[in-house]
Amino acid sequence: MTTRKVRVRFAPSPTGPLHIGGVRTALFNYLFAKKHGGDFILRIEDTDSTRFVKGAEEYINESMEWLGMTIDEGVKQGGDYGPYKQSERREIYKKYADQLVATDWAYYAFDTPEELDALRAQAEAEKKTFAYDMHTRKGLKNSLSLSENEVKQRMEAGEPWVIRFKMPENTEVKTNDMVRGSVTFNTNTLDDKVLYKSADQLPTYHLANIVDDHMMDISHVIRGEEWLPSVPLHIMLYRALNWEDTMPQFAHLPLILKPTGKGKLSKRDGDKGGFPVFPLNWQLEDGIAAGYRESGYFPEAVVNLLALLGWNPGTEQELFSMDELIQLFSIERVNKSGARFDPDKARWFNQQHLVRKSNEELAELFQAELKERGHERENGYVSEVVGLIKERVNFVSELWEQCSFFFEAPVEYDAKVVKKRWKGDVPAFMTELMPVLEQLDTWQADVIKAAIAEQIEAKELGFGLVMNAFRLALVGGGFGPDLMTIAEMIGKEETIQRLKAAVENIG
Template identity: 45%
Template structure:
């Protein structure tokens, strides 16, 4: 059975790259009737940030890609927290010590710093590897008695993997194909830290094996660690899982990959849910709070590095599961485009007209306004092409229900003179005498006005009805709000203009 895992660290909020990794794991598992497991890799206590874990759970739930087992869900391979698996890691590190695959290293930070400085002065890069390890402070240079005395003296140490030089490692990645690494280029990585805790490399490898993970699907940043993990599997006598390293999600401004480290500086969202920065208490909105539908977010995310071929872009979660395959995942990094994310949301918005109408009704009820559903449906039909999010409905439709609360500043000051006032007064009377107040009839009547006046008067009427020069077809607005309300709004604008004219007159006099 296919078993995959999503293994985030609780060191802050998930961003687009992290949740996409979870999504691809989920899609692959479901396609192959397998299991999707959540494991919390919380061994790095220094970087632990409160509420990160609950953020992970809530994000997966909002995206509707909840695990089959794991942290918060239970399962046969408990515990699913690395911080609770220390005894397991120590058991296997002892096995590696017995087999001679790892060794104790007693080098202090000062000693290693001195070596790095020496190499730097020679124009070289220091690497703790087979070329130099026999000249450093480790158990490879000690007798059993010396090692015994060293360990019992309380000296601080780490445990490193002993890389055998001269080997050619032929590896395979489901996305990138064949990868060749020479062990001469690898350093002896630390597996057990000086505080007795397992490093990511040791814990990750042991957990994946014991939890029977068949496919390791993770970000491209872990590709350099693949050779180390394969050597660890071999040292422990275990068969290796199949690997797939996902492409990076890049910033559209060309400034590298997206990262939660610079989330506060970005002008586009990269978090699925809202996050409160612990130190500054800054609130960073996520896609959910900004009004994106979870289905639209997941659809957008799935196509950020993968496509099934063809022109189809809108997929339900069920369809994504059916079509997903690593053969069509990109090898190179993919650019994130917020306009495309908005486009996806709009496609789903068009299918949610009942939800939009409910939202609009609530907005109206708060103002003690009540309209028949037929009227609301007409309004929605007129403005739905102008909106990308449900919360934008009021901004684009308020003038069908209430008079403008304010007028656009620049245009209002352009028209504050007597000529405009008298023009509005004349055509207000003209409007009041039109017997059939339908958009079709009004359109025909207005065609009879000379072009010069027609353009300006239509602008002024729109401004009176909407408070701006934007909005739906003017004649449809006239018909929808009716003659009486239209004239009342024109009167309101005239009062504002007259007040401004006289106010300016008195200012000049004084």
């Protein structure tokens, strides 16, 4: 086998936001390309003029950029194999569509969508299935059944037509899929797919992808399992075009399934399950579809969790950087069966990546929210705070609720904690504690602790009871990092102030 340069493409159609199944396909293509020192190409498959959605192409680019998948060739990046947008390659497809008709691998068909719908409906009523195929094509309106003259007349009259592939009879088509192994089909069960439509002068996906993959010298086609059934058509197309010797190798990825219930993950599952299905937010007519970015996920966490949906390196390592993934990725280790998406584990991945980030980096991310809340604090202080609490959160957005007391006094006190901890001699003790703290010259955690301990001993009170009440006063609840550290960080005046406020306001 000659060594061919690895060139793979991610080929989404700009019909809306990219969904994470598509993102994972892109990721596996990217990992495969980089692993083998190859090229990662982004091709826009906009051959359905009726489904074009404004902004979708930009969304795709932005998503790839956010996730750190660098595109080597594409509409924005350029490259030697352009154009990378199918709607700009019309003449190319037309040429090959014509060639297929000329070589008797395809034919013109004039049946309207309405007529075909009617045939399908009729067949269904009889509990049968209608297919435009080798068994029915003779009875339909096409250049195989109509006279040459009539075909000419219809075309000259401007009647819309399509070009359909003339699927040969009884031919075994075998493919050696990189993830599934050998898969065999028989052409007898295949239909005559539309290859080209006169209405918008564009090919359908099938023709376009074969022509482009060939012309762009794509070495491997890595795509979702939903494409497996069209593999025989694609192979026949390569054969018909005489390109079979340079046909790319196929790899069909398992689907990502819904967290619960049946079927593949769909755009709606996110709302129902409370997790994002898209990389970035997407504006809908009636609201927004949540994106991972806006939901607080780190791109590296998304990449990590997606990589492990259907692939694993065979070791017990679960946390990876993009570079490690590139290093370790191998298409042979991709699973065959569909993987259910687990929102809980997705959060866990984010938490793991969050904990691994430096306090400084997290502090910087957190500063935006702090400013919004009116707190201008230097990075050093914020970093220290973040370091104390980062292990309690999954997202940067959860930081505030865990550490607001480092920035402002509690405005209310957790009723449950009040009931449990703020009773008996406690309020009186707190009042007596204030002057003691006031007298401290050194405001450090251990010093404060010693002073309080001494006081507790003198009064013969329970350590736990007092400390929890003290926490309630400083924090407003029964949570947070080490209490003495909190006291030290907010300072002597503030600590006494909060004690005072608690005594006055609770009860």
